[in-house]
Amino acid sequence: MRRDLIFAAVREAGRISRADLVRRTGMARMTVNSLVADLLAAGVLAEEAAAPTGERAGRPARSLTLGPAAGGVVGAVISADGVRVAEADLTGSILDERHHHIDTSDPVTALDAIASVITGTGRVWSTVAGLSAPISGGIVQSSSVLPGWAGIAPAAELSRRVGHRVIVRNDADLCLLGEVGYGVAAGHQDVCYLRVATGIGCGLLLGGVVHHGATGVAGEIGHVQVDETGALCHCGNRGCLETIASPRQILAALETGYGAPITAEQAVELARTDATAERIMADAGRMIGRVVAALANGINPSLVVLDGPLISSDGPIVSGVVESLHRYAQPEVVESTAVRVSALGGRAALLGAVGAALRATPAARGERAFASASSPAPSSVAAPGRRERLVRREMIVEALRGRGSTARSDLVKITRLPRAAVVDILAELRHDGVVELCAPAEPRAGRPSPHFRLTAGGGRLIGLALAGPGIRAVVADGTGHVEESLTVPFPMSNDSHPILRATAEMARELFERHGPEARIAVSVPSPVHPETGRFGARSVLPMFSGFAPAEEIATAVGRPVLVENNAQLAALAEMRRGAARGSRDVLYLKADQHTGAGIVAGGRMHRGAIGYAGEVGHLNVRDIGPLCICGSRGCLSAFLTPAYFGALLENRPSAGGGSPGSQLAAGIFRTGEDRLLSLASGGDRPARRALLDAGRLIGRIVAPLCDVLNPGVVVVGGRFVEAGAFVVDGVREALMRHCAPSAAAGLKVVPAELGSDAEVLGAIEMLL
Numbered sequence: 001m002r003r004d005l006i007f008a009a010v011r012e013a014g015r016i017s018r019a020d021l022v023r024r025t026g027m028a029r030m031t032v033n034s035l036v037a038d039l040l041a042a043g044v045l046a047e048e049a050a051a052p053t054g055e056r057a058g059r060p061a062r063s064l065t066l067g068p069a070a071g072g073v074v075g076a077v078i079s080a081d082g083v084r085v086a087e088a089d090l091t092g093s094i095l096d097e098r099h100h101h102i103d104t105s106d107p108v109t110a111l112d113a114i115a116s117v118i119t120g121t122g123r124v125w126s127t128v129a130g131l132s133a134p135i136s137g138g139i140v141q142s143s144s145v146l147p148g149w150a151g152i153a154p155a156a157e158l159s160r161r162v163g164h165r166v167i168v169r170n171d172a173d174l175c176l177l178g179e180v181g182y183g184v185a186a187g188h189q190d191v192c193y194l195r196v197a198t199g200i201g202c203g204l205l206l207g208g209v210v211h212h213g214a215t216g217v218a219g220e221i222g223h224v225q226v227d228e229t230g231a232l233c234h235c236g237n238r239g240c241l242e243t244i245a246s247p248r249q250i251l252a253a254l255e256t257g258y259g260a261p262i263t264a265e266q267a268v269e270l271a272r273t274d275a276t277a278e279r280i281m282a283d284a285g286r287m288i289g290r291v292v293a294a295l296a297n298g299i300n301p302s303l304v305v306l307d308g309p310l311i312s313s314d315g316p317i318v319s320g321v322v323e324s325l326h327r328y329a330q331p332e333v334v335e336s337t338a339v340r341v342s343a344l345g346g347r348a349a350l351l352g353a354v355g356a357a358l359r360a361t362p363a364a365r366g367e368r369a370f371a372s373a374s375s376p377a378p379s380s381v382a383a384p385g386r387r388e389r390l391v392r393r394e395m396i397v398e399a400l401r402g403r404g405s406t407a408r409s410d411l412v413k414i415t416r417l418p419r420a421a422v423v424d425i426l427a428e429l430r431h432d433g434v435v436e437l438c439a440p441a442e443p444r445a446g447r448p449s450p451h452f453r454l455t456a457g458g459g460r461l462i463g464l465a466l467a468g469p470g471i472r473a474v475v476a477d478g479t480g481h482v483e484e485s486l487t488v489p490f491p492m493s494n495d496s497h498p499i500l501r502a503t504a505e506m507a508r509e510l511f512e513r514h515g516p517e518a519r520i521a522v523s524v525p526s527p528v529h530p531e532t533g534r535f536g537a538r539s540v541l542p543m544f545s546g547f548a549p550a551e552e553i554a555t556a557v558g559r560p561v562l563v564e565n566n567a568q569l570a571a572l573a574e575m576r577r578g579a580a581r582g583s584r585d586v587l588y589l590k591a592d593q594h595t596g597a598g599i600v601a602g603g604r605m606h607r608g609a610i611g612y613a614g615e616v617g618h619l620n621v622r623d624i625g626p627l628c629i630c631g632s633r634g635c636l637s638a639f640l641t642p643a644y645f646g647a648l649l650e651n652r653p654s655a656g657g658g659s660p661g662s663q664l665a666a667g668i669f670r671t672g673e674d675r676l677l678s679l680a681s682g683g684d685r686p687a688r689r690a691l692l693d694a695g696r697l698i699g700r701i702v703a704p705l706c707d708v709l710n711p712g713v714v715v716v717g718g719r720f721v722e723a724g725a726f727v728v729d730g731v732r733e734a735l736m737r738h739c740a741p742s743a744a745a746g747l748k749v750v751p752a753e754l755g756s757d758a759e760v761l762g763a764i765e766m767l768l
Contacts, residue, residue, distance in 0.1 A: 002025075002027065002031070002035055003035055003038070003039065005025050005027075006021065006025065006032070006035050006036065006039060006045075007039070007044065007045075009021055009024045009025055010045060010064050010065065010066060011066060011090055011091070014065065015063045015064070015065050016063065016064055017062065017063055017064070018032060018033065018036060018062075018064065021036070021064065036064065039067075040067070042067075042069060043067045043068055043069030043070075044066070044067050044069050044070050044071075045064050045065070045066065045067045045070070046064070046065050046066070046067035046068065047062050047063070047064055047065075048062065048063055048065065049062055049063075066090060069123050070089075070090055070123070071090070071123030071124055071125050072087055072088050072089045072090060072095065072123070072124065072125070073087075073088050073090070073124065073125055073126050073127065073128075073354060073357035073358055073360075073361060074086070074087055074088075074117070074118050074124055074126075074127040074128075074357060075088065075127075075128055075129070075130075075174075075350055075351070075352075075353030075354035075355075075356070075357050076114050076117075076127065076128070076129040076130070076350075076353060077129070077130040077171055077174070077349045077350050077353060078104055078110050078114075078129060078130065078131050078132065078146070078154075078171075079104065079132045079145065079146075079171065079197070079198070080104060080132065080145050080146065080198045081101070081104075082099055082100050082101040082102050082104060083099075083100045083102060083104060083110055083113050083114055084097070084098070084099045084100070084350050085097070085098050085100070085114060085117045085118075086098075086350050086351075086353070086354055087117075088354045088357075088358070090125070090358070090361060092354065092355070092358055094354070097350070098117065100113050100117075104146065105146065105147075105148045106148060107148060107149050107152045107154065107157070111154065111157050111158050111161060112161070114127075114129065114158060115158060115161035115162050118162045119161075119162060119163075124162070124164060125164075125357075125360070125361040126164070126165065126166075126167070126357045126358075126360035126361055127158070127162065127164070127165075127166045127167070127357060128166075128167045128168075128169065128174070128353045128354075128356040128357040128360065129154065129155075129158065129166065129167070129168045129169075129353060130168075130169055130170065130171035130173075130174040130175075130349045130350075130352070130353050131146065131149065131154060131168055131169070131170060131171055132145040132146055132170075132171050132197075132198065132199065132201070133145060133146045133149055133150075133170070134170060134216070134217040134219075134220060134742050135154075135168060135169065135170055135216055135217070136215045136216040136217050136742065136746075137215065137216065138153050138155055138156065138168075139151060139152070139153055140152045140153075140154060141217060141742045142234070142235065142741070142742070143199065144198070144199050144222075144233075144234045144235075144242060145197075145198045145199045147234065154168045155167060155168040165360075167356065167357075167360065169353075169356070170201065170203075170219065171195075171201065171349045172193060172195055172201035172202055172203040172219050172349075173203045173210055173212070173219070173352070174203075174348075174349040174350075174352035174353045174356065175193055175195055175201075175203055175307065175342075175348040175349045175352055176191065176193040176203030176204070176205055176210060176305075176348075176352065177203075177210065177351075177352030177353075177355055177356055178344060178347070178348035178349060178350070178351035178352030178353075178355065179191070179193055179305050179342060179344065179348050179352075180205060181351065181352065181355045182344060182348075182351050182355075183305070183342055183343060183344045183348060184303070184305055184340040184341075184342065184343060185205070185303055185305055185340075188205070188301075188302050188303045189205065189207055189208045189302070189609070190205060190206060190207065190299070190300065190301040190302050190303070190608060190609045191203075191204070191205040191301055191302070191303045191304075191305065192204060192205075192292070192295055192296075192299065192301040192303070192304045192305070193205075193304075193305045193307070193348075194221065194288070194292070194304065194305065194306050194307065194308075195307045195308055195348075196245070196246065196247060196288065196306065196307070196308035196310060196311060196317070197246075197247060197307075197308045197309060198246070198247065198248065199222045199242055199246060200221055200222035200241055200242050200245065200246055200288070201219060201221065201222060202218075202219035202220070202221035202222075202708055203219055204218060204219060204299070204301075204708065204709075205301075206299065206601045206602075206606050207601070207604060207606060207607075209601075209602060209604075211601050211602065211709070212710075213585055213709060213710025213711070213743075214583065214584070214585040214710055214711055214712030214713075214746060214747075215710060215712070215742075215745070215746040216710070217710050217740075217742040217743060218708060218709055218710035219708055219710075220707045220708065220710070220740040220742055220743055221241065221291060221295075221704075221707065221708055222240060222241050222242040222246070223235050223237065223240045223241070223242065223707055223740035223741075223742075223743075224240065224241050224291050224294075224703070224704040224707050224708075224740075225237055225238070225239050225240055225241075225703065225738050226239055226240070226241050226244060226287055226290065226291065227239030227244065228738075230243055230244065231243040231244075235740055235741055235742075236741060237738070237740070237741075240740075241287065241288065241291055244284070244287050245284035245285075245287045245288050247264060247308065247309060247310050249284070250267065250280060250281060250284050250310060251263075251264065251267060253280050254267055254270070254276075254277060254280060257276055257280075264309035264310050265309075267281065267310060268309075268310060268312055268315060271315060271316050278316045279316075281310065281315065281316040281317050281320070282316035282317070282319060282320040283320065284317055284320065285316055285317035285318060285319060285320020285321045285323070285324075286320040286321075286323060286324045287320075287324075288317070288320070288321050288324075289320055289321035289322065289323060289324025289325050289327075289328075290324045290328055290620075291704055292304055292321055292324065292325055293324055293325050293327070293328035293329040293620075294328070294619050294620075294704045294705070295704065295705070295708060296325060296329040296333050296334070296337050297328075297329050297330060297333060297612070297615050297616065297618055297619055298597070298599075298613065298614065298615070298616060298619070298702075298704070298705045298708075299599070299606065299608060299613050299705070299708070299709070300333060300336075300337075300607075300608025300609050300610060300611070300612040300613040300615075301337060301608070301609060302336060302337065302338065302609035302610075303337070303338050303339075303340060304321075304325075304337060304338070304339045304340070305340055305341070305342055306318055306321065306339065306340070306341050306342065307341070307342035307344075307346075307348060309346075311341055311342070312341065313341040318339065318341060321339060322339050325337065325339065328620045330612065330615060330618055330630065331538055332536045332537070332538050332539075332610065332612065333610070333612050333615075336609055336610045336612075337609075389425070392415075392417055392421060392425050393425055393428070393429065395415045395417065396411060396415060396417075396422065396425055396426065396429065396435075397429070397434065397435075397454070399411055399414045399415055400435060400452065400453060400454050404441060404453055405438045405439065405440055405441040405451045405452075405453050406451060406452060406453065407440070407444070407449040407450070407451050408422060408423070408426060408449045408450050408451070408452065409449040410449075411426070411452070426452060430452075433455055434454065434455060435452045435453065435454055435455060436452065436453060436454075436455045437450060437451065437452060438451050438452065438453045439451065459478065459514075459515065459516075459517025459518045459519055460475055460476065460477060460478075460483075460514040460515065460517070460518040460519075461475070461476040461477070461478065461480065461518070461519055461520075461521075461764050461767045461768070462474070462475055462476075462507065462510050462511070462514070462518055462519065462520040462521075463475075463476070463520075463521055463522075463523070463760045463761065463762075463763030463764040463767070464503055464506065464507060464520065464521070464522045464523065464760065464763065465522070465523035465566065465569075465759040465760040465763065466492075466499055466500075466503060466522070466523065466524050466525060466566075467492075467525065467566070467756070467759070468491075468492050469487070469489060470487055470488050470489040470490040470491075471487070471488045471490050471499065471502060471503055471506055472485070472486075472487050472756070472757070472759075472760045473485065473486050473487070473488075473506055473510065473760070474757070474760045474761065474763075474764060475510060475514060476764045479768075480577075480764055480765065480768050482761075482764075485757075485760075488502065488506060490502050492543075493543070494542065494543050495543055496543035496544050496549075497552075500549060500552055500553060501556065503522060503553060504552070504553045504555075504556035504557055505556070507520050507522075507553060507556075507557050507561070508556065508557050508558075511557060511559070516559075519562075519767050520553075520557070520559075520561050520562070520767075521561070521562040521563070521564065521569075521763035521764070521766045521767050522549070522550070522553060522561060522562070522563045522564075522763060523563075523564060523565070523566045523569045523759040523760060523762060523763050524544065524549055524563055524564070524565065524566060525541065525544065525565075525566050525594065526539050526541050526544035526545075526565065527539065527565055527610070527611040527612045527615065528549070528563055528564060528565055528607075528611045529610050529611045530607045530608075530610075530611050532548065533548045533549075533550045533551065533563060534546070534547060534548040535547060535548075535549065536610070536611075536612070541629075549563045550562065550563040562763075562766060562767070564605075564607075564762075564763070564766060565596075565598070565607070565611065565614070566590075566596070566759040566762075567588060567590050567596035567597055567598035567614050567759075568598040568599070568605050568606075568607060568613075568614060568762070569598070569605075569758070569759050569760075569761075569762025569763055569765070569766060570588050570590065570598050570717060570752070570754070570758035570759050570762050571586055571587070571588035571597075571598025571599060571600050571605065571614075571715070571762070572598070572600060572605050572762045572765050572766065573754055573757075573758045573759070573761040573762035573764075573765050574586065574588055574715045574717070574752055574753065574754060574758055575600045575603075576765050577754070577761065577765070578715070578752060578753040578754040578758065578761075579713070579715045579750045579751065579752055579753040579754075580600075580712075580713040580715050580750070583711075583712040583713045584600070584602055584603040584712070585600065585601060585602065585709065585710065585711045585712045585713075586598075586599070586600040586711055586712070586713050586714075586715060587599060587600075587702070587705065587706065587709060587711040587713075587714045587715070588600075588714075588715045588717060588752070588758075589616070589698060589702065589714060589715070589716050589717065589718070589731065590717055590718040591640075591694070591695065591698055591716050591717065591718035591719075591720040591721060591727045591731070592640065592673065592718040592719035592720050593637065593640050593641045593642060593673055593719075594617065594637065594718075595616060595617035595636055595637045595640055595698065595718070596614055596615065596616060596617055597614035597615075597616040597702065597705070598614050599613055599614050599709065601709065605766075616636060616698075616701065616702050616705065617635060617636050617637035617640075618630050618632065618635045618636070618637065619635065619636050619701045619702070620632070620634050620635060620636075621634045621635065621636055621638075621639055621697065621701060622634045625638060625639065626638040626639065626641075626643075626644065636697070636698065636701050639694075639697060640694055640697075640698075640720075642672025642673050642675075642676065643672070645672065645676050645690055646672070648676070648679075648686055648687060648690055649672055649675050649676060649679075673719060676690065676691075676723075677719065677720070677722055677723040680723035680724060680726065681722075681723045681724065687723075688723075688724070688726050691720055691723060691724075691726035691727045691730070692726045692727070692729060692730040693730060694720060694727055694730060695716070695720075695726065695727035695728060695729060695730020695731040695732075695733070695734070696730040696731070696733055696734045697730075697734070698727070698730070698731050698734070699730060699731040699732070699733065699734025699735045699737075699738070700734045700737075700738050702735075703734065703735055703738040703739050706735055706739050706743050706744075706747065707739055707740045707743045710743050711747065712746060712747070712748065713747075713748045713749075713750060714731065714732075714735065714747065714748070714749045714750070715750055715751075715752050716728045716731050716749065716750070716751055716752060717751070717752030717754075717755070717758055718752075721751050721752060722755075725751060728749065728750070728751045731749055732749035735747060735749060
């Protein structure tokens, strides 16, 4: 770690004196001199006389720079048309770039070509290669681009050839990194990158983090099923997007029409003047756009980047994508989603590979350590070695965050810090009130090691949830243990302000009872903007539109309040204390007439650019369908309303006996949804079949989200689950049928465990 810090400081400065290194790193002069001597001897650093500048009196200090053995990094991309390799120095400057036109269908030939380039260079700190195929657990999965690579472990094979660690990633992820670092996606936090080449791949940036999925196969957009009776795909499904809109299919259609082979360059030019070529490519764009619209509603990116040999900014494919996005995505999502064409000329993956390789060098590790310790601190931290200590403190805190009770011996393994350093820093953190001793989560054999966890706050946590029946409240201690719960009936109406005032009054009463240190979070049934905290101005629920609920409640209560969407909070709760415990990639489905979804990606709630992530209730089932409250036709929610089950509910007695009219008069059923669930619970076969079919419909419509997000667990909650596992079985059946095999292979579909309390418990979890 200390050598990394020295290396990073010299790399960042370009030229630096030893005295400045002492100030920069916070290490003792003797330590710096010792480490520099080692690095000079290895040739990693070089020292040269500094020219007098007149700024300092006396003899000028000698300067340290990167030495001849400092080495560099290698980035590579393996695709159907060959191997591209770039060498870069540690500043990121490309020194050499070559395209090897070789047959990549044979993994041995391609790996040997990359290895020959790497071994012919100087010192290489890291190599990152991109592959046009999904990779799970280091093993290449089946793909249409490189079918011969299935079952190969390319990173291990290449590492054995070159003698150092190699990272191999899906090329769409590296393209995404290239666009974020050098292209049109710079500055964006939520990005969907689509490369329409031999296949159709997708890279996702969610909340500033590249998303890989539970098994590493996120982004399988080419195998989203768009036509159940379409052409057979190599994955085994019919009608995958690649079988309709990939360049291979587009060029084949043009070749049929023109009677001669057409190249991608010729197709782009033809589309400018020829109506047939324009229609073929525009139709492909519209098909891609329908899937993009589903992703826009589901993950809510701020930017969609299109790339590939047939993509041009003024071409018909881009126009078709934009047309479908406007047709099938929600208006506010459309307004906040930009569609751009890559300007990197097909080099995005290579630049992304170089950038990823640079981040794997010792210098980059040192720079991240500096960044971790760069927050404002008291003046006392300037003492020698204090900066390094701050880095180690942050490493231990990060290791404890989200893990709960952790043994000290496990912290040594996780952080790879010396045992004595871990013992010393834990004592300091305990003295500062950051961590506390705790009991083990479960008994362990052998000599006991003390267990630690982050210290919980002293105040009470108050969670509130607004739902159809009323307001649900839960009070928990600082660790999240529930101490009190209550429900106040309050009907939902077309005006949300009465229920918000009632929520604020309940919160004020709970604050008065539990003291000024209490904190509050509220679950609401509508998207909330992650930055402004406001409901959308054109929300599908007019009563929750155009204002900031947290501000209204906080004004009445007199203290800050957090507000979040109900499905997102339910997903968080099920991930931390419910059916998805242990999984970091979760899709929660709220199965009832108010269908929605919550997404947990890499252990974090994913809200989307404007808070609309998870709005699956407004994914399109069919163009000519029932009218939805959002104003569109054929939305998923419109097929799950009580009115859609009307034929099933008319003139049918429930399990409780009596005529439907007498039961309604007695107030037994508040809604048609209640009646449907009562029939199914009582054994009515048509009602049970209806719920099973509802689950199948939900599963089929959210299958594209599973293909792209690659969750480990799909949790099915909502009111439909109250009648039994019928809707869960339907969702599971549809996902196994319609998802790409690589996404379905590691997928579990389970019923929610927390029931109607998931949302309010999610509010508690958000406060922890």
